[in-house]
Amino acid sequence: MIKNTLLPLLLILAVESYGQGTYTPTPENLKAREWFQDAKFGMFIHWGVYSVLGDGEWVMNQQSIDKKSYEKLPDFFNPINYNPAEWVALVKAAGMKYITITSKHHDGFAMFDSKLTNWDIVDRTPYKKDVIKMLADECHKQGIKLFFYHSHLDWYQENYFPLGRTGQGAGRPAAGDWYKYLDYMDGQLAELLTNYGEIGGIWFDGVWDKIDADWRLEKTYKLIHSLQPAALISNNHHRAVIPDEDFQAFEKDLPGHNTTGFAGESVIGQLPLETCETMNNSWGFNLQDKKYKSTKNLIQYLVKAAGYNSNFLLNVGPMPNGMIQAEFVTTLKEMGKWMEKNGETIYGTRGGPVPPKSWGVTTYKGNKVYAHILNHEDDNILIPDFGKKIKSITSYATAGKLKFKQDAFGITVSIPRDIVDETDTIIVIEF
Numbered sequence: 001m002i003k004n005t006l007l008p009l010l011l012i013l014a015v016e017s018y019g020q021g022t023y024t025p026t027p028e029n030l031k032a033r034e035w036f037q038d039a040k041f042g043m044f045i046h047w048g049v050y051s052v053l054g055d056g057e058w059v060m061n062q063q064s065i066d067k068k069s070y071e072k073l074p075d076f077f078n079p080i081n082y083n084p085a086e087w088v089a090l091v092k093a094a095g096m097k098y099i100t101i102t103s104k105h106h107d108g109f110a111m112f113d114s115k116l117t118n119w120d121i122v123d124r125t126p127y128k129k130d131v132i133k134m135l136a137d138e139c140h141k142q143g144i145k146l147f148f149y150h151s152h153l154d155w156y157q158e159n160y161f162p163l164g165r166t167g168q169g170a171g172r173p174a175a176g177d178w179y180k181y182l183d184y185m186d187g188q189l190a191e192l193l194t195n196y197g198e199i200g201g202i203w204f205d206g207v208w209d210k211i212d213a214d215w216r217l218e219k220t221y222k223l224i225h226s227l228q229p230a231a232l233i234s235n236n237h238h239r240a241v242i243p244d245e246d247f248q249a250f251e252k253d254l255p256g257h258n259t260t261g262f263a264g265e266s267v268i269g270q271l272p273l274e275t276c277e278t279m280n281n282s283w284g285f286n287l288q289d290k291k292y293k294s295t296k297n298l299i300q301y302l303v304k305a306a307g308y309n310s311n312f313l314l315n316v317g318p319m320p321n322g323m324i325q326a327e328f329v330t331t332l333k334e335m336g337k338w339m340e341k342n343g344e345t346i347y348g349t350r351g352g353p354v355p356p357k358s359w360g361v362t363t364y365k366g367n368k369v370y371a372h373i374l375n376h377e378d379d380n381i382l383i384p385d386f387g388k389k390i391k392s393i394t395s396y397a398t399a400g401k402l403k404f405k406q407d408a409f410g411i412t413v414s415i416p417r418d419i420v421d422e423t424d425t426i427i428v429i430e431f
Helices: 009-018 027-039 049-053 084-093 131-142 178-194 217-227 295-307 326-345
Strands: 041-045 098-104 145-151 201-205 232-236 248-251 273-278 310-316 360-365 368-373 380-383 392-395 404-407 410-414 425-430
Touching: 027 232, 027 310, 041 084, 084 098, 084 131, 084 326, 098 131, 098 178, 131 145, 145 178, 178 217, 217 232, 232 248, 273 295, 295 310, 295 326, 295 360, 310 326, 326 425, 368 380
Parallel strands: 041 098, 041 310, 098 145, 145 201, 201 232, 248 273, 273 310
Antiparallel strands: 360 368, 368 425, 380 410, 392 425, 404 410
């Protein structure tokens, strides 16, 4: 199974030269964090051989498919309609600034040309092309940053032992060398960080499968920062951030909320924030999942995320032929049209200064606060005072001045019915 059991010399030298001690972000890394916070909107892509079955990315676990049976799937994965230029163009049309794509999901299958295994797209599929390389080249060409989702969890590799809470039906032997698996994982990360140009960062997932295992995160994180100092690291471990991580991920929830149970022990830290969500109910392609979220719903989620000082990573699960389904394309383009008109109130802003309310959220940039009224409850809205003398309040859509009163109770603004927008009524408070 292994083409080369020796880890790349570059990996070994990088870890050794990085040294020990507390992580101090480089100037490039801090600049990348600021860019990330300004970007606000990205596309998540879950794509792999699992898409052939049309039942989501967890199908190997959910259907208890053993390794031998699962190994047949790559023979059916031939995405002849894959056009990375079209993907990146769609990202730009949606108003998104970056992509995070699955380089390896929980099934262990590498969507890139890994020299450490033949369990990858080049060696096992009739397509025989490195789709990650093709996408990376197109992202660099069109000015879109590319991040890699990489699963710590692996249902395929036999050295992922002892087994975790998932993947029990894979039919792996009850033996393995855990640290050889971690070496293998670091080796694949070194490939991603050296063969695909400058990347935005690594988005980890799967630690929760064996939460108390020795994951050697410090060593892995140091490897990443040594090979690409500006690369940002995030880990969807459902816990508070740990040293060496650069932004905090929240799965299917706004920061500080835990409606889905994925937030776990996580508390909001001081790092940049990101929340991810699906366009229907699935991450990977699911033929029967028709529970599509409306354009209004997703725009409001994007706005809420910005109000919580967070980015929004919106997922698509491409089909096995390499195309993104029409329902997603339509919604993304509609979101892009909204962002063309209203992006100033999202891009480059920070959350607050007024905490989220039942009527909506606020964002701010410079001397302007944007109040996003997502639920029109009354013709007058009371905005808590945030310690600034208000110069003027206007409608963002019409630029018309609005009547307001600033007193000990806060800032009361009159909202004429003719400026109310069912998706988001935006008012601009200048101080």
